[in-house]
Amino acid sequence: MTTIRLFRLELYRLFRERLALLMFTLTAVSPGIGLSFFRAISSTSEEGYVTTMNGYYIANPALAGGTIGAVLFAILTILQFNYGTRYRISTITDAIVSPLTQALVRLGALLASAGAVQLVTTLLWLPYSMLKVGAVFDIQTYLLSYWVFMFPALVLAALFSAAAYQFMGRADLSFTAFVVFCFLSVNVWNKKWQLCWLNPVLFAVSDDFSNFRMFRTVGYMRMTWLLALSGLWVMSWVCVRQYGKGILGSFLCNIRRVYRPATAIILLAAAGAAYVAQPFYDNSDPDLSQRVFDGEYNPSLTCSEQYADVRPDAGKGSLYGKAVYQLQNTSGEPQTLELVIDPGYKLSDVKVNGRDTAWSVTDIQKTNGLVVKVELPAEPELELSVSYGGFPREWNLASSYGSGDPEISGVYMCLENQRLAPCIRNAAYRDDVLPATIDLTLPEQMTPVLFGRGDAELLQENKDHTRTWRILNTGYYAIIYAGDYVRQEIKAEDLTINLYYGRKHETIMKEAKVGETVRSVVNYCTAHYGPLQFYADGTFKLLQTRATGGGYAADGASTLNELDFTAQNLTNKNKGSGSGEVMIHELVHQWWGLGNMFDTVDSKDPWSSEGLTVYTTYRIVKELYGEEYAKEHYVDQWQQAVDDYYKNFYVRNPQYLSALPEQYQYNIENSVGSMRRYSEMPLKILKAEQLVGGEAAMDKILSGLFNREIDWSYPYLTYQDFLDACGLTKEELSLD
């Protein structure tokens, strides 16, 4: 019988076996567990479970399917391999077909069935996911999630358990080995992105932008394991018992065909090489006391101008460019210039005044920057040009949570400092300001946004469906976001706000009336508390970014985290009634919550950015929709939550709380924490408002706090600062 025919027979047999069909069915429905009980992606918020829509309805189910499916396929594999022994038919079958061929055919059939089951699973969950994810659904993210997060887990589980069985020849021992292998992944190797084969490290799956970097990272990890376990399997295959011999006798017999052990060694070596040569994370020094730019200036070197021609390769997730620097050397002697580049980039074609010059890569690698030294001749005026580029590497610190931050795709890219172009480390600016020109060539659907002052101007349309933009910047450093953005211009008071958000979010933003909302928040907060310190020359950029751990602001620009604008968050009752009001809440955080406003050390502290944000949201809603509406939807809701809290059994009898299982304690503490921040604190601020003499008086106090002189040794706004400004004590604001 030919191997192909045997394979067909085996597959046919597998699909008629009841137990196998049960395993297949359970695997196909297992993603359902990821919707609630088993959420693999950690929450991005302290207040209950928060992630993106893709996280809720696609990635979590796919990851749960991968974990449960892996266990089911491991059991199935071991039972299949144990088949002959169980029914004591191996002596007969072994006489007809070689045990080696049998093992190969069995594994092939199992892997093929895993593929078929994966296909069914992918189709089965598609309609539900489309419905739930709604406007931001895209088929590519869906398919990649199911085929990168789930499918390889089944394959790896089957390979590992087949290998374990072939080594040990016993079902119980093989299953124990598999359990240990899973335990290593979820426990010992947890957060080590290359090792945890079962539970990939990832922070969040973006809804509005792309996730290719993250899929590449997880795919690479799974591929490395696939090589390693294939090697292991071939190794075990060589140990398949033959001619009634033991493990050693069979091994000696089987290795006579040299290609067998050779294949195993090549696969294992390839896995080792893939592990070592991973291109995703850098080797930055774990000592964080010094940043890469903390160097000493060379007193005889200055820079007067900088130019970069930057060409991201959206298809490959990499970037190439050429940078030119105008330098002055006042020493009359050769000098060494230091450049900081992305650790994933390589330099080439380094020239000074048109001539090749010596340069070298140092071993200084800190805070995601690699230092390169370039030799400069004694001439006073120097033009240095370098070509650079490659696949950017992320700071190794991020490998434990898998942000996928250096995403470069046709939908999104964030090019920061040395990821954009090499930055000079040891020469000062010649003049007060360093003019820097950046020409950026992007796919035609993308809009670049300089994070800071200054705009991008379209320079030319190219034949290859790209556009080149010119961005005028100052200084060595620049942060440029580019995305498939919708730009909305909003006029508020004396300010023009350019709001940039992902095209996929257009429906949701329009439903939440984003233009009106931004206008009313900016008008209200500017009038009552004062302008954001980042406003520049009458324009301000508000920029939606890929799911990250928080927002930040710079001169003339501020970010909006996509996690705050998901359809799920816009229905969060704690933050407002209806999507428009939640959006007001999130925008008010630009005043109460960015940067150094609140210390985030203690997540249980009721004093946080939420108190003043919820209170301000209430005031804006009151102005927009009237006193009655605001009372019903805000003040009454807070009061209700606080009353419920004081009535709560565990609050009145804390001694019983510690008797509960840890998970329940945690849930109760969490909901209490969020009640205190979102309801109790706003109610206290409202009480303070009445005690200080009304809204106008409170607005004056808040404006004073917002514009307070900052003590940089502890820049945060504390509850005591608030009480002092009101001339009140803690006791006076007590609610009982």
Ligand SMILES: [Zn+2]
């Ligand atoms: Zn908030």
